[in-house]
Amino acid sequence: MTHWRADEWAEAVRAGIRARGLSLDEAARRIGVPTSTLRSWIEHRHAPKVTVFDHWAQLAEVTGLGEAELLRVAGVLPGSLASPVHVAQAAKALREGIDQAGQFLRQATVLVYSSPGTQVANAIAASPIDWEIRIRSATRGDEIRITYHHYVGIVAPRDLPYDDAEVRRIIEHDVLGELWRPLGLYWRVAEVHDWHEPPRLVIQVPEQEATRPPSPSPIVAAPPVVVLSPIWGYGELLASLVADGLGFGNVDFRYFGLPDAMADRVRITARELAEPAPRLVHSVPPIMLLHGLAVPDLTGRLPVVVRYGPRMRARAARIYREALLEAGFADALAGARAIEEAVSAGLPPGCAYYEVTLADEDVFDGDRPSLDRLNDSVAWHAEQIVEQVLLGAGHPPVPLGGPLKRLVLPSGRVRRPPPLAGQVVRRVAGTS
Numbered sequence: 001m002t003h004w005r006a007d008e009w010a011e012a013v014r015a016g017i018r019a020r021g022l023s024l025d026e027a028a029r030r031i032g033v034p035t036s037t038l039r040s041w042i043e044h045r046h047a048p049k050v051t052v053f054d055h056w057a058q059l060a061e062v063t064g065l066g067e068a069e070l071l072r073v074a075g076v077l078p079g080s081l082a083s084p085v086h087v088a089q090a091a092k093a094l095r096e097g098i099d100q101a102g103q104f105l106r107q108a109t110v111l112v113y114s115s116p117g118t119q120v121a122n123a124i125a126a127s128p129i130d131w132e133i134r135i136r137s138a139t140r141g142d143e144i145r146i147t148y149h150h151y152v153g154i155v156a157p158r159d160l161p162y163d164d165a166e167v168r169r170i171i172e173h174d175v176l177g178e179l180w181r182p183l184g185l186y187w188r189v190a191e192v193h194d195w196h197e198p199p200r201l202v203i204q205v206p207e208q209e210a211t212r213p214p215s216p217s218p219i220v221a222a223p224p225v226v227v228l229s230p231i232w233g234y235g236e237l238l239a240s241l242v243a244d245g246l247g248f249g250n251v252d253f254r255y256f257g258l259p260d261a262m263a264d265r266v267r268i269t270a271r272e273l274a275e276p277a278p279r280l281v282h283s284v285p286p287i288m289l290l291h292g293l294a295v296p297d298l299t300g301r302l303p304v305v306v307r308y309g310p311r312m313r314a315r316a317a318r319i320y321r322e323a324l325l326e327a328g329f330a331d332a333l334a335g336a337r338a339i340e341e342a343v344s345a346g347l348p349p350g351c352a353y354y355e356v357t358l359a360d361e362d363v364f365d366g367d368r369p370s371l372d373r374l375n376d377s378v379a380w381h382a383e384q385i386v387e388q389v390l391l392g393a394g395h396p397p398v399p400l401g402g403p404l405k406r407l408v409l410p411s412g413r414v415r416r417p418p419p420l421a422g423q424v425v426r427r428v429a430g431t432s
Contacts, residue, residue, distance in 0.1 A: 005075035010042040012073040016063025031058040116183045117150030117205045120176060127175045130157050137207075138194040142372045143418070144379040146403050147207045148237070151192055153199035164200060171203070184211055184255025206255045208403070209240045214249040214279040215401060222246065222393045225281040226273075226298060228343040229306035231324075231336055232316035233358065234378045238306065239283035241379055244402020245386030249280045253288075266293045276300045286339045287320070290327040295346025303353035304385060305343060309360035313337070315369060349430030354388070356381045359421035380417040383407060384424040387414070 017027045028038040033055060041052055052059075060067040117135060124131050134153035139145055156167050168187060172180055179185065188202040195202075225242060229235020236252050243250035251272070258265045266288050273282060273296040284295065308316075317324065317332040324335030347353060362377040363369045383404050387397035398414055399405050407415045 005073070009070070009074035012065060012070070013042050013059065013063050016065050020062060020064055022062060027062045030062050031055050115150070116207060116210060117152060119179060119183065120150075120152050120185065120203060120205050123176055123179055124152070124154065124171070129160065129170075129175075131155065131171075132157075134199060136192075136195045136198070140371050141375040141379065143376045144403055144406070146237070146241075146375055146379065148209060149207050150205040151188065151195055151198065152203040152205060153195075154201045154203070155199050156201075167201060171201075176203075181257035184252075184257060186255075206252070209236050209250070209252045209255065211251050211255050212243075212249055215247040218247060218395075218400065219279070220246050220248070220390065220393050220395060220400075222389050223300055223302045224248075224276045224278060225302045225304060225389075226296065227281065227283040227304045227306065228295065228346065229283065229286055230308065230313070230316065230340045230343065231286045231320045232312065233286070233306040233308055234374065235286070235304075235306050236283045237375070237378050238304065238356065238382050238385075239281045241382035241402060241404055242304070242385050242389075243281035245382065245399035245404045246281075246389060247279070247400040251277075251280055251282045253283070253285050262288075262291050266291050269293055270296075284343075286343070287323055287327075289339050289342040290324070290329075290335065295342065298346070298348065298351055298353075302389070303347065303351065304356060305347070305353055306356045306358065307340070308358040311360040311364055312358060312369070313340075347429035351429040353427060353429065354385055355425045355427050356385070357422045357425075359423075361421040377420060377422055379403065380420060381422065381424050383414065383417070388424075388426065 017024065020027075022030075024038055025035050028035040031038060056067055056070065060070055063070070065073070117137065121133055121135060124133055132155035134155070136151045136153070137147050138149050138151070139147045154167070154171060156162065160167070162170065172185075172187075176185065184206050185203055188204040192198040192202055225239070225246075225248065227235045227239040227242070229238070236254065240250045240252065242248070253265075253269050253272075256268075256272075258268055269285060269288055270293055273284065276299075282296075285293070289295070313336050314333060317336040320336070321332040324332040327335060329335035329338065358374070358377055358381075363374045365373060383399060386399050386404060390400075391397050396412075398408055398412065409415060
């Protein structure tokens with residue numbers, strides 16, 4: 001096969017269209033593409049895009065040349081295949097190969113630029129089994145809208161002779177095997193708060209809090225960040241927003257593909273936290289602190305410590321009551337306080353850190369917490385941390401990416417936060 005002869009192919013197409021008495025507009029209409037697309041195909045002096053081959057049969061029709069002749073004048077078919085029989089056979093084989101390559105490239109492009117939820121849905125839809133797919137997204141916030149994760153609900157065909165456990169195995173291993181661990185997927189077993197009547201089988205797909213590598217550029221000369229948070233302190237969300245704002249990678253161990261056994265989870269997490277990793281933000285899982293995980297050595301890192309008020313602490317104790325009781329606490333509230341104490345004990349004297357306070361006044365709407373207000377409070381605090389870190393690194397105090405980037409005004413300045421009872425304060429451990 002030789003290289004694509006752009007000039008010869010373009011001239012053959014133009015001549016064929018003229019010979020049929022068609023204008024470019026009419027030819028484009030018959031092919032099924034905009035006139036500008038057809039013009040770009042025959043005026044550009046390079047190999048065509050995959051979309052050309054989607055319309056190969058129509059191109060052959062409007063030019064009157066035939067598919068094989070179009071391949072020949074383009075230089076795709078070598079001279080040794082000049083006989084009509086060979087040309088026809090080669091054209092058919094090449095056409096089939098081009099179709100397959102085009103499908104692959106288009107699917108790959110969709111996956112690269114789509115959200116994790118779309119990737120999961122696409123993979124399930126491509127399965128030979130006719131699954132029914134239902135999708136919901138958990139998006140919160142009044143001022144700063146953030147999509148936390150997606151729910152992909154799956155309903156098996158009525159005649160599929162498998163129970164739910166076997167369906168989970170098929171989906172997890174046979175359908176999504178290459179995506180399951182990289183995307184940090186897991187089966188949702190707790191109540192799906194953002195979905196009124198969800199299917200029995202729901203995959204939770206992380207979005208904002210997903211584990212991801214650092215952006216290739218720009219590089220911020222700042223130490224790696226470790227977020228230490230109490231339970232229900234939204235430390236994972238804070239960590240992900242700070243990571244995006246600095247162009248750092250994010251590590252959320254909930255979506256790290258950890259094993260089910262807690263001892264194994266703690267061991268792997270401790271290993272990952274053992275050494276500072278450049279341009280990464282880690283959020284330390286608070287529940288693991290009750291199961292033997294120690295706060296990592298903070299030397300060479302920038303800690304961010306989250307604290308909250310009594311109403312949020314009481315709410316956290318209710319939400320995580322079962323987990324706290326399983327950890328050996330007779331009283332869930334005492335377990336919640338124990339985690340806060342473990343976080344504070346991990347700060348060595350002289351260690352500089354940022355203290356984030358989530359105030360009850362900013363979160364509660366009457367007797368109940370507002371998840372939208374909680375989301376906004378965390379986001380505003382993350383923005384303040386990003387500003388201070390960027391200034392300290394000699395950069396303009398403008399978030400580099402993620403949802404916080406939406407706070408940047410056309411003037412280049414960042415919107416100022418509303419009045420908040422909570423705050424971000426830079427402190428040094430062991431000093432008053």
